[in-house]
Amino acid sequence: MDNELSRRVDALPGLVWTAFPDGRIEFVNRRWCEYTGLSVEEASDDGWQTAFHPDDRAALLETWRVAVASNAPGEAQARMRRVDGVYRWFLCRVNPVTDGAGKVVTWCGINTDIEERKQAEDTARANEQRLQLVVDGFPTQVLIFSPAGEVLHANRCFFDYFGVTLSELKQWQTNGLTHPDDREAVIARFRESMSNGKPYDGESRHRRADGVCRWFRVQGVPLRDKEGRIALWYFLQRDIDDRVQTEAHLGKSAALMAKVEQLSLRGSFSWRPTTGSITWSEQLYRMFGIEPGAQITMDTIAAGVHPDDLHLLHEMIERAQDGKDVEFDHRLLLPNGSVKYVHIQAHATRDVLGQLDYVGAVQDVTERRRSEDALACLRAELIHVCRVNSMGELTASIAHEISQPLTGMTINAGTSLRLLSAEPPKVEGALEAVRRTIRDGRRASEVMKRLRARFNNHAVKTDAVDLSEAAREVTELLRDEIREKRIVLQLKAADDLPPVAGDRVQLQQVVVNLLLNAVQAMNEVDDRPRQMLITIEREDGDCVRLAVTDSGVGFDPQYACRLFDAFYTTTRDGMGIGLSVSRRIIENHGGRLWATPNERFGATFSFVVPSLGDHPANAGPVDRI
Template sequence: MPEPPSTSARNAQPAGDVEAGDIRALLDAIPALVWRACADGSINFVNRRWIEHTGLSLDETRGWKWTDAIHPEDRPQLVLKWQTILKSEQPGEAEARLRRADGAYRWFLLRCEPLRDGHQQIIGWCGTNTDIENRKRAEFDLSHIKQILDETQQMTRCGSMGLNFSTGEVFWSDEGARIFGFEPGEQPPVELIWQRLHPDDRWLSVRSVERVRRGEPDSDYDVRLVMPDGTIRVVRRVSHPPSGGAEPGTSMCAVIDVTEARAAEAALQEAQAELAHVTRVTSLGELASSIAHEILQPLSAIVTLGEASLRWLTRQQPNIAEARFGLEQMIASTRRATEIVHRVRALSKKHTTESIAFELNPVLEDALTLIRGELVRKGVSLQLELEQGLGAVLGDRVQLQQVVINLVMNGIQAMDGVETERVLTLRSKSCDPHRAAVEIEDRGRGISAAAGERLFEPFFTTKPEGLGMGLAICRSIIDAHGGRLWFTRAQVGTVFHFTLPKN
């Protein structure tokens, strides 16, 4: 701690027409700790409130003994600050903890002003100490809350930011700055932030600003950021509805770094697509004999028609018309066999999910083409109740065919061993202007209450040879299409339902 000046103290007398006693009473009545010092900074006067608060008399405070009332941790810095003010000969202030008479310390704001004579020479100093303990506690609480908020935002990768439209000033939390690739406390111009937005996504921010300017509610959306190193960061912007306390001309929102979540979702979708592909191939393996039968039928027809056409042509009087009819039927049979092969290939090969608009009924009929032989082999009658004029639905044709094949195969297998008539009904209908529905109804033994609760769980199966993935994958496919898959119990058997959004 710096040594106090050695210059002796000197008392200054009050001036003017006011009596010294009146001045003393006035100083004692001021709601602050009032003191006076000589030109060298040594104390030569304190008011009654100082004495009452610190429990130190004027003699115990005089000179530089007042420093004994300062908290040991604050004392060196305060003495240095006081010496700096003395050298500057300018007003000054400092904050320090001052000991109370009971030994407790409270924060005070110390302010001082130089006293000058007619020649502007400093003849002394006067000052006040104001209790700011409540303010310091509030500042500490606020700082503590901000620290918790900053740590929470950093853990959740969620920040906040805002924009003042009139000044172009951007303000944000520390995590908000980090998400955009800036240091906490950094205030980059709005143009630099604009450059961080992916060129294809900037229109989203433009639309958002225009909505806020018009006082309209904004929507949440994802936007890509191009970071300085060229990497892409995906950020979700969550709009904040305007409140009465919001400053006019400003916009506030939360920003969440969802890059890892998007990567995880992509990996999950890839895994689901891989699993769905395996399931499709497995289903095709189960249908191998039925598919072979469906292909052999047109191939056998081709051979028969070819032989007949040759006989018509090799007659003494060739019958061109009959030969031509035979050739046309051969071409039709070839196309039928080709279509079956194409459908099998479409189901067996890997492909990226694509959402397109298509008519629902033809997709259902195409799926049945591959199962028709299984229906015949199992002695199951098929009833089609396809509503016409459904309109187009939106989705992936191959994945929806997989769902239909899986549900129809389940219905066929549910009727194994049933002695009554085996009938499977496939329906399509319109739920409302926005949704179409498909129903697959069997007349099997039904589903028990215990099995019904777990029916769509992965790896749960009621079949001895089953994997328990078919219905789980079907539900994930329908969910991804924005639809719903569920089952109900019919009077005899079970009905599986799923809905799809219309285009």
């Protein structure tokens, strides 16, 4: 190469070299020599090969041989050793120089340093491999699309679950991987996301490897480069078939429950006292005459409660703050002026954080109340007829003593019929009502036996009676009537009370008479809460005292001495027999019965009877009454 051309080649910004037509190296420029540390003479012929990495020489020589043999351009990548011994990647390219006849007269080549590019490619490749490992490790299906919507890759979980190859997956729009009923909507939604670049989110059915179609939630997000252009789309598929089936089942159950609530005139609710959040069923909205979906608060509920029953609601709220189960009755005053009677029961539960929640039911008992009121009217008429046509104290006593057990039997029998008529029948509740019916029948029978004994001079044996337990049984017997009258009843019994000596049925009849007397005294009370308190405690000496306190109309102290006379009554529906009979029973038990007016409202009726150890009946039977 002449000196002028050599100088020009040396000035080129690259490692330039030339070769003879047969491939032997003819010349290397100064930059080539400076980089490799080899002279032109050392690089001549095959000496240049020592400047390349031993692992790359074979491929490089093969590329060079093919180029020379075909008289065509060629290129290859190989590592060249720098003068300091460091290898760097170079792109080696060569082109033939031909004469007018097309014969190769020389070869011109240039080696370009591509080390940074190779490192970047290796780094990108390593990152891609790591990403692929991560994606393959996902326990759910992952799809990767190009910006144009072409499937590029899917993870191992996807291929294993759907049993398809990548080529089959590329035909997902037509090969049945998507359920026929969902395909059109899925494709439209997919194309819309590809077009506007917005994330994809939808639920659709897709065919599993075994041919079963299951519901999936499919979400797709675009991956953008620094300029904001979409580089890839990542789609995630999560199997939600179990959730969809559960929701469908719950939907059917909710619809069935709503129908059952409507037919049974019941509504359900949940309430969290700490936050005040309340959830109602649709039937409950209908029951209260409120537009379905309206926000429910305690003020909303209070606005629908009859003004005379608001105290019952407030007492329920106060009781609920202590985490106790609640059960009470009250009236609703609807916007159209009509009145409904409802029965409410709520059970207290706590979540994992200890937050108090109530789950309960409200039953419309208006029709039942009307039936019971009609029954009460019939009962009142019967009592009136009995009083008018009584032939003395015996007839009146019998009517009074057995009316309550018979009423209890009627109510319990009706309750049994209603529970057994439910769908499905509520057998346990019906059995309990039947047991109460049997109990009331036995009580009526016992009353008749004792009345017969009383008038036939038969003695009654003395028993050890737990007065607290006996009183609780009576409150259970009268529970429905007391609740219907919107009366709040409390029973407070002292601990370790001794048993009393006497006849259990007769003592319970006294408690029945005192409670009914209190109920009748509060019938006309509408300006204050109707409250009744039963107190059982020790009295001075070896006696036990039971007191019934009410918030009724009370009595005039000047007529106190007549309260226990036969046929004397201060109430419209009273017969005037109960207190007279009760005093005689208590006196024959060695005790005393009296009445005192309360300081503000109502009256307190009390009796004391000797405990078992102090009663003279230990030596014999109780006198007849």
